[in-house]
Amino acid sequence: MREAILNNLDNPRQLEVLYRDNQTAFTQSFNSIYEELKHNKTAAVWYERLNYGGPGIARDSTNEQTFTIIASVLAGLIAKLPELLSINEEYFYSRNVAFIVLPLLMAYFLRAQKSPVNRIIQVASITLLSLLYINKLPVATKSDTLILACIHLPLFLWTLLGFSFVGDKVADHRKRLDFLRYNGDLAVMLALIAIAGILFTALTIGLFHSIQINIEKFYGQYVVVFGVSAAPFVGTYLVRSNPQLVGRVSPVIARLFTPLALLTIIAFLVAIVTSGKDPFTDRDFLIVFNLLLLGVMALILFSVAESSKAAHNRNEVLLLFVLALTTIIVNGIALSAILYRITEWGITPNRLAVLGSNVLILVNLVLVTRTLFQAVRNSQKGAALRVENVGNVIAGFLPVYSLWTVIVTFLFPVLFDFK
Numbered sequence: 301m302r303e304a305i306l307n308n309l310d311n312p313r314q315l316e317v318l319y320r321d322n323q324t325a326f327t328q329s330f331n332s333i334y335e336e337l338k339h340n341k342t343a344a345v346w347y348e349r350l351n352y353g354g355p356g357i358a359r360d361s362t363n364e365q366t367f368t369i370i371a372s373v374l375a376g377l378i379a380k381l382p383e384l385l386s387i388n389e390e391y392f393y394s395r396n397v398a399f400i401v402l403p404l405l406m407a408y409f410l411r412a413q414k415s416p417v418n419r420i421i422q423v424a425s426i427t428l429l430s431l432l433y434i435n436k437l438p439v440a441t442k443s444d445t446l447i448l449a450c451i452h453l454p455l456f457l458w459t460l461l462g463f464s465f466v467g468d469k470v471a472d473h474r475k476r477l478d479f480l481r482y483n484g485d486l487a488v489m490l491a492l493i494a495i496a497g498i499l500f501t502a503l504t505i506g507l508f509h510s511i512q513i514n515i516e517k518f519y520g521q522y523v524v525v526f527g528v529s530a531a532p533f534v535g536t537y538l539v540r541s542n543p544q545l546v547g548r549v550s551p552v553i554a555r556l557f558t559p560l561a562l563l564t565i566i567a568f569l570v571a572i573v574t575s576g577k578d579p580f581t582d583r584d585f586l587i588v589f590n591l592l593l594l595g596v597m598a599l600i601l602f603s604v605a606e607s608s609k610a611a612h613n614r615n616e617v618l619l620l621f622v623l624a625l626t627t628i629i630v631n632g633i634a635l636s637a638i639l640y641r642i643t644e645w646g647i648t649p650n651r652l653a654v655l656g657s658n659v660l661i662l663v664n665l666v667l668v669t670r671t672l673f674q675a676v677r678n679s680q681k682g683a684a685l686r687v688e689n690v691g692n693v694i695a696g697f698l699p700v701y702s703l704w705t706v707i708v709t710f711l712f713p714v715l716f717d718f719k
Contacts, residue, residue: 301329368537371404372530395434398454406464413467444649445713452708459702473695489535554603562623580640596627621672631662667693
């Protein structure tokens, strides 16, 4: 962001675009370099625009810190409800794990967006109805639709979090991509917090062991539980207040793992042919196949979401194109295997859910691949490429995934008689 601001000081329109794309990052980056720009009239105007009423910013920061602390404690208490209220842990966590964190994150963004009361009521009502629904589903020793609902409900609540994140700009593709970027940055921050937490835990337990005091049980039941519950809120606060902490890490991770993912997929396809393994009859093999597909798809989405507004050289875009094209081949094999299993053994909730998700991913991949191909084809050799349209394709498809989570979570149990 710093370089983009410096390069566009004489381009007011582009400065406005940068500001609207990520106001927090723009403000913090601009303020950090203002000392060297204060003699520039454009910079002076922007400084007054960004910092007018500056004392309010400090109060907002303090309020965010307070909200983060309160939400962290509440999440920890919710996670401890089975112990506090003598609730069966397997029952509670399988159905309610998403409610430990996501509703509080929704509240965080609704508050940050200064959302109107009607929007807050909408989000709260849907969340409450979802909570009642998942806990009212019949208890069965073996119910595929219950398992599918428990898996897809967190995904539905994640889309509701996105609705809270974008505020009144639900149809704005840039805000949807900002939400994807937030998720990527949060994942990086959570990984860093996890590493620090593991090291701190080992050091703490080691220190108490040195004086013959065993704290493992207490530490695991309380410190770890509250720490894990607090991590998404602490990570969100750090990402939002200090975007420069991970703003440069995420693109590096994407560039690093894209070629590795491509090599893995190619090796995987070669291994299928040489090993003689039959994905059409081996269920476990098919599950791994789909996990690989989802992992690569996530990498493509993350790579494009991070880079959709940046100039890329031809080789980078070609690499993304080949990765997307190769993943389509993998998707095609997985899709044909699912169709074979349905033809041979009939429709089940699991097969239909996997079929639907694979069809959606395939359509999304085809659209992304076509857009990447157009970007490469329309470019001149050696020229930097911009792939904004790829980001628009991804952002435009997010509501489709959301609709599918609704179908699997709320309709499948009824359609299949809760079996």
